Every structure is written in structure tokens, then in C-alpha cells.
Amino acid sequence: MITLLHGENTFESSQALAGIIATFDGDAETIDGSVIETVQLPDLLMGATLFASNRLVIVKNLSENKSVWNDLGEWIPRVSDDVHLVLVDSKLDKRTKTYKELMKVAKVSEFPVWTERDTNKVEQWVVEQATKQGVQCDKKSAQALVARVGVDQWQLYHAIQKLSALDHITPDIIKDVIEANPAENVFNLFDAALRGNRERVHEMVATLKQTDDPYMVFGLLSSQAFQLAALASTDESSGDVAKLIGAHPFALSKLAPYASRIGKRGAKKMIATFADTDTAMKSTAADPWLLVERTLIKVSNIK
Known part of the structure; x- marks a missing residue:
């Protein structure tokens, strides 16, 4: 029997793997597939050992080992009935011949990352x-x-x-x-700018400087600005806009009051401001934190 657990949602795949291990009466064999060689495949795939009549063989990240991954395709038909082979991989190339062969005979579960x-x-x-x-x-x-x-x-x-x-x-x-994740901290920063609280903006930027990357912060701020602009440019509800752009409805609901205040014209000014900062961060030697703060000060002036 062959089981393939793949996808970047490692929480879901680990839970699925734990379920398989829990139902196996014996000790699972866990192999780092990224470092094995083709000559080891017969021992892993072909039947019982002196110590166990049935085997659970878990091979992780085998696709990182391209030569052995490619060779596995030829060994798939020879996997013993006494062996339950479980392949666990977070990043799998679905174009490979081995993957296509596995799709024919294996129990395949894909676990995409939640967005x-x-x-x-x-x-x-x-x-x-x-x-x-x-x-x-x-x-x-x-x-x-x-x-x-x-x-x-x-x-x-x-x-x-x-x-x-x-x-x-x-x-x-x-x-x-619960400690806030970076996106939550950045939302509070953006919120301070939208409320026109320049002193608070300066304090928060100074705090973020100590631990965060300015380019990451600017990227998160740009995402917030895009969401606000999307809200300000339509008469649809925040829930409908969230579905349309793939955003968190709760986060958009907090931006909704500002959307009605800045309107479409303010949204255009805000997006232009962020575009100018993006260019400056990529093409000048200016302090990126200074550029972030200047951008937020400009946002605070949009009415």
C-alpha cells in the first residue's frame, strides 16, 4: 500500500501522518528521503524483516532527492503487500513521471496552505x-x-x-x-495614520524598527492600503469585497469607516503615495524606515 501526503500545510499533513501511525500495530520506520540512495530502495520497499511481518515505512522529502525520486517510479509496482509506504512531501512537482505513477496507485492527499x-x-x-x-x-x-x-x-x-x-x-x-502577529501590529500602525495620529505613528515606527524588517512592514502596509482602496472604490459591503479580493472580512470591517471618509479620490491619492514610496525604496539609498514614516504621514493628511 502506498500513501502520498503532500502540500505546504504541514500542520494538516502531520495530523494525517499521526493518524496513520496511531493505527499501525508496530514501530514505524522514518527515513529522510533527501539523503538516501537508490540502492536503499529494495530494503525499504520489498517486504518483511526479521523483526516484523508488516512494516510502516515513512519517507519524508524524497522529491528533494531528484535522482532517487525519478528512480522510485520504477519501484512503485514492486512495493510489497507487507509494506505500507507513506511519502510525505511539502513541495512536490506534479509534472514528474513519478508523481503521475503515484496518482495511479497511491492514496493521495493534498494539503494546501490556508489563505x-x-x-x-x-x-x-x-x-x-x-x-x-x-x-x-x-x-x-x-x-x-x-x-x-x-x-x-x-x-x-x-x-x-x-x-x-x-x-x-x-x-x-x-x-x-496572545501576542499579535506582524500583520496585526502593522494594521494598528496604519490605523493610527488614518486617524491622523502622527505622534503615535512615530512611536510605533520607532518600536517596529527594533524587531522588524522595513520592507516587510511596507509590504504589509501596501496590502492594507490596497484593501482600503478596494473598499473606497465600490458601494459593495466589506464582506462582499473581502470575498472578491481574498481578504479577511473582520479586517476589512475595521477599515470600512475610513473607506467612506477618504472616498475614491482619497483612495487614488493613497495608492499613488504608496507607488511613489515603492519606487523610492527600490531605486534610492534613502532610509527605508524614514520612507515608511513619510508615507504614513502623507496618508494621515488624506481627507
Whole structure:
């Protein structure tokens, strides 16, 4: 039997692998596929050993080892009935002959990374995971946790573990207990600029300088600006715009009041400002943090 678990969502694939191991009566053999050689394939794939009549052989990241990955295609028909071969790979080239052969005979599960387009699914998962860990979490709190942490399942899982010591979860508790991810910090920075609070902008930039990369911060700010411009340029609700551009509806709902204030003309000015800064960051030797702060000061002047 052959099972292929692939995709960049390593949380989901690790959970699937754990389920396979849990149902196997014996000790699993785990192999680093990136360093094995073709001559090792017969021992891995062809039947029982002196110590076990059935084997669970887990080979990770074999596709990184291109020569052995290509050779595996010829060995697929020879995998013994006594062997359950589990291939685990985060980045798989679906164009390869081996992948196509596996699709014919293996049980294949793909685990794509969740994005903001999956927000509803993520929030439902948070509620279910919290219940499994013995803590009450309603939809509003799940929305707050996803907005603060993001859609990465590993980070959400660890955040829920941290909150599981409590009887229940509320948005205020999440804010007090869970550290904000960079996107949340950047949103607060952008929010300060939109409110015209230049002093707060200066303080937050000075704080972010200590730990964050200016180009990453500018990229996140640009994403916020794009979302705000999308809201300001249409009469659609923030929820509908979120679906259209693949953004988190909770985040867009917080931008909605500013969209009505700046309007389409203000949105154009804001996007032009960010475009000018993007050019300056790529083509000049100016301090990138200074460029970020200047951009936000200009945003604070848009009415």
C-alpha cells in the first residue's frame, strides 16, 4: 500500500501522518528521503524483516532527492503487500513521471496552505479545536483570534493551547494573552495614520524598527492600503469585497469607516503615495524606515 501526503500545510499533513501511525500495530520506520540512495530502495520497499511481518515505512522529502525520486517510479509496482509506504512531501512537482505513477496507485492527499480566502473555514476550525482542548470559544472570539494570529494553523494551534488553561475565550482575553502577529501590529500602525495620529505613528515606527524588517512592514502596509482602496472604490459591503479580493472580512470591517471618509479620490491619492514610496525604496539609498514614516504621514493628511 502506498500513501502520498503532500502540500505546504504541514500542520494538516502531520495530523494525517499521526493518524496513520496511531493505527499501525508496530514501530514505524522514518527515513529522510533527501539523503538516501537508490540502492536503499529494495530494503525499504520489498517486504518483511526479521523483526516484523508488516512494516510502516515513512519517507519524508524524497522529491528533494531528484535522482532517487525519478528512480522510485520504477519501484512503485514492486512495493510489497507487507509494506505500507507513506511519502510525505511539502513541495512536490506534479509534472514528474513519478508523481503521475503515484496518482495511479497511491492514496493521495493534498494539503494546501490556508489563505485569507479560507477565513470561514479557519474560524470554524478554531471553534472545533478549542472544543477539543476543553475551552469554550464562540464565533466572535474565533474571528478575533484569527484576526490577531492569522490563518497559519500551527500558530493558531499553539495560541489555542495557550488559551486552553482558561474556562472560556473572549476577544478581550485574546488581546491580553496572545501576542499579535506582524500583520496585526502593522494594521494598528496604519490605523493610527488614518486617524491622523502622527505622534503615535512615530512611536510605533520607532518600536517596529527594533524587531522588524522595513520592507516587510511596507509590504504589509501596501496590502492594507490596497484593501482600503478596494473598499473606497465600490458601494459593495466589506464582506462582499473581502470575498472578491481574498481578504479577511473582520479586517476589512475595521477599515470600512475610513473607506467612506477618504472616498475614491482619497483612495487614488493613497495608492499613488504608496507607488511613489515603492519606487523610492527600490531605486534610492534613502532610509527605508524614514520612507515608511513619510508615507504614513502623507496618508494621515488624506481627507
